[in-house]
Amino acid sequence: MRTDRILGFAAALVLIVAVACAGVVWAQTTGRPMAKGFGRRMMALTYVARQLNLSDAQRQQIKTIVNAHKQDIKALIDGRFAARKALRQAIAGGNADQIAPAASQMSSVELKAAQMKALIRGQVFGDVLQPDQRSKAEELLSQFEQKADARHQRADRFLEQQ
Numbered sequence: 001m002r003t004d005r006i007l008g009f010a011a012a013l014v015l016i017v018a019v020a021c022a023g024v025v026w027a028q029t030t031g032r033p034m035a036k037g038f039g040r041r042m043m044a045l046t047y048v049a050r051q052l053n054l055s056d057a058q059r060q061q062i063k064t065i066v067n068a069h070k071q072d073i074k075a076l077i078d079g080r081f082a083a084r085k086a087l088r089q090a091i092a093g094g095n096a097d098q099i100a101p102a103a104s105q106m107s108s109v110e111l112k113a114a115q116m117k118a119l120i121r122g123q124v125f126g127d128v129l130q131p132d133q134r135s136k137a138e139e140l141l142s143q144f145e146q147k148a149d150a151r152h153q154r155a156d157r158f159l160e161q162q
Contacts (some may be wrong), residue, residue: 050138052133061128069120076116079109 020097054062083106090098125134 048137048144051140052129052136054133058128062124065120065123065128069116072116076109076113080106080113083109 083102087099087102087106090102125137129137
């Protein structure tokens with residue numbers, strides 16, 4: 001169960017990084033978040049992008065990186081949606097024999113998403129950001145990670161009280 005949560009979180013991060021890269025360009029260009037639907041994470045990453053004071057050249061590099069992976073990102077999003085749907089249907093059907101293959105497919109998609117996240121992050125952090133920007137980005141992302149950990153701990157405490 002814990003592995004599924006970790007893999008789910010990793011896949012979500014990959015998609016967030018991909019969307020955030022596009023959001024960075026959008027936010028730096030227009031001065032506003034890309035869309036309200038991306039919620040807290042998108043706004044956090046947009047905030048990080050603003051704090052980094054990216055140059056026009058850096059924004060263009062990020063846009064190029066995202067565009068190079070656009071089809072793969074779309075395939076991951078579609079695959080994750082399909083895998084989650086299959087898993088929900090297997091659970092709703094109550095047939096334990098159908099749950100294991102659906103969960104395995106979900107894990108496979110999560111692995112691919114984690115690999116995509118690492119690739120994009122490596123390209124942005126390694127090829128685009130300057131050392132001071134990397135440090136600042138790591139610091140800000142660490143703060144958001146700490147807040148996510150705190151939310152997880154609150155959820156655990158809530159469940160323990162039930």
